[in-house]
Amino acid sequence: MRLKRLIAGSILAGTLAGAALPALADELFVPLFSYRTGPYAGSGIPIANGMHDYLTMLNERDGGINGVKLRIEECETGYDTQKGVECYEQVKGAGALLINPYSTGITLQVIPKASVDKIPVLSMAYGLSAAAIGNTFPWVFNPPDTYWDGASAIITDIARREGGAENLKGKKIGYIFLDAGYGREAIPLLEQLSETMGFELLQYPVPGKEMQNQSSQWLNIRRDRPDYMVMWGWGAMNPTAVKEATKIRYPMDKFYGVWWSGGNDDAAAGGEDAKGFRTLNFHGVGSDYPVIADIKKYVVDAGKSQVDPAKFADNLYNRGVYNSMLIAEGIRKAQEIAGKPMITASDMRNGLENLDVSEARLKEIGMEGFALPMKLTCEDHSGHHKVYIVEWDGKDWQKSGDWFSPDVGTVKPLLQKAAEDYVASNSPWPERTEPCLNK
């Protein structure tokens, strides 16, 4: 009987709590979808720590943004779309400023909902590539680059090493990817490039369930002997792939990963043998930046972070920091446009759309050299910014070569077409009604 009462009591408490969630009036609610559990936790934990710690640092150091504290809450998704939708419903009712889905699958799911519920989605360098077309997807943002920018950047770098795009003709490029929305995202662009440049594209899908057992894929790779390998992996897929590549003695300097394959633990699985493994990057590596020092001082040393000290400021952690910088700068811009510190999700959309992080601003926030200036417009919600390559030296990532631009000329028309296709298959898709403030 007591047990029954307890159960009844907790259910009651639960419903009451569900009803009593709305945000406090003097805080800005920034939900972070994260995953510290499940097979993708290896990638998810550093990202979640980085995102959380930068925002906490702003709260601790500056008392929030323009005097308004941020309420940072994580919602555990486990990289599972079902849980992601549940998290979305939960934060939607609680007055979320924006959504950070941190999963391409969840992003695909919330894109149609976002324009109806009027909550901006910030999918930083992941999610639907076509969402860069701001006039079709006014509520979705994927700065600083789309997956297609990433894929074209890798091909650009390969072409540079081969001494020109014309030398790619007849080459074999292998594409090993997580067989989910995320890994498939790059295929249309790679297919297009393989047609125009004349290289042969070999695909090696890795099912999510079997990502820790890729021996059959790598057996095929050993047989096919592609000249270059490109990887779109996440979570436990990355370290497994790196290990398998070293096992078949694939030349690691010809093995490229997208930015999401660039975790320290990912490459460390191959250890010294993985030397030369290259991944894309769009923010600084290491801890030699004022912003990282501030996070250490105000958050990590104060015991307010969950990060393992040995993994502080590793590559994915810094990416989380970069992601939160975009959130914070978006809020600041939104406050500036709205002319008041307390903003709504609609204001936040304006803030993100008019995001303009200049060199001077980067210096102000302690990110000089950490990131390049970036700017979004109403038409372009991604920006196709420059990226660079980091190389694994056996212990850590090192910058290799200079920042360079992705193949924007190829990517842009494809994005436009993909956005049109999306509208056609999801008709009736709402017309953009939001005014453009940066004409």
Add this chain to the structure above:
Amino acid sequence: MLYRESGQYKTSYIADQAIFPIREDRIGMGLIGLAAVCIPFFASDFFLNAIMTPFLILALAAIGLNILTGYAGQLSLGTGAFMGVGAYSCYKLTSIFPDVNIIVLVLASGLFSAAIGVVFGLPSLRIKGLYLAVTTLAAQFFLEWCFIRIPWLYNYNSSGAIEVPERRGFGDVILTGPSASAMTQYFVVLGIVVAITLAVKNIVRGRIGRQWMMIRDMDIAAELMGVRPLTAKLSAFAVSSYLCGVAGAMFIFFYLGAAEPSAFSITLSFQVLFMVILGGLGSLVGSFFGAAFIWGLPIVLRAGLPALGIGIAAETVFHIATMIVGALIIFFLIVEPHGLARLWSLGKEKLRVWPFPYG
């Protein structure tokens, strides 16, 4: 005291064979029905969208699996995939026939699932128990492979996902898609689930259901008494897969809104299986209990613990919920294999004679 059937006389066969022969049960059901209809007018969108709607849908899936496992005794690990068949066929149907009311298509998509279920049920005529579980596991993997590898199923979408288009019905009410209101979707789901549950209740009480139970309890004896295992087993597979298919279609169209093949992975199969085990094998009301428990527990923990003043990290809730569910499954398997439904009926028995324990 309140719950006592003395003085209620049944004067006709119809009264004797009613689903709820006791007046108090009818009143109780009436109250639950009334509550179900009134909830949307008081509850938040979150409560409807993230708790009630998926709870009802998963309860239907649990009923589907319960038919097969609880009533007919055929263990299945392919529930997730059969739900997927329903979802993908509904998606294809609505792409081909965009003007047909989506509810009709949801109900029709169950038929495809039923057909596939029958095909994968054929081995059950020869093999039993764990071996059958392995063939249904094969169905799970094979169908999931189809969802990934046959681009026609998702209309050649470059992300490999299906996205639910907006569909209207009943005049101009938006039924699916992002603009549909939580209340509409809840009522549609409620209607379908209640109607199907009533139909199933009558099937399991009748000739077909009794055949299933005979096969479950002792298939040789059943065969000797004139039950054809072929029809009994395959009809169980068909009905079960039909329900799972409808549940899967609703899961995508009225809850998730879009899905990748991974939405129908083995994890979903196990989730539904746990609902059935915890709720009670061979019980319809148990399916609802199980669904409410498995679906609601993490949400209650997540929302409830902070409300009680216990600050807890998001991932810890996850771990706690997994641990509790795991422990409870072991507990129930040992102590009460018939699950929550059995506890419920024991409670009713006790109430009937209360306050005289040996009345």
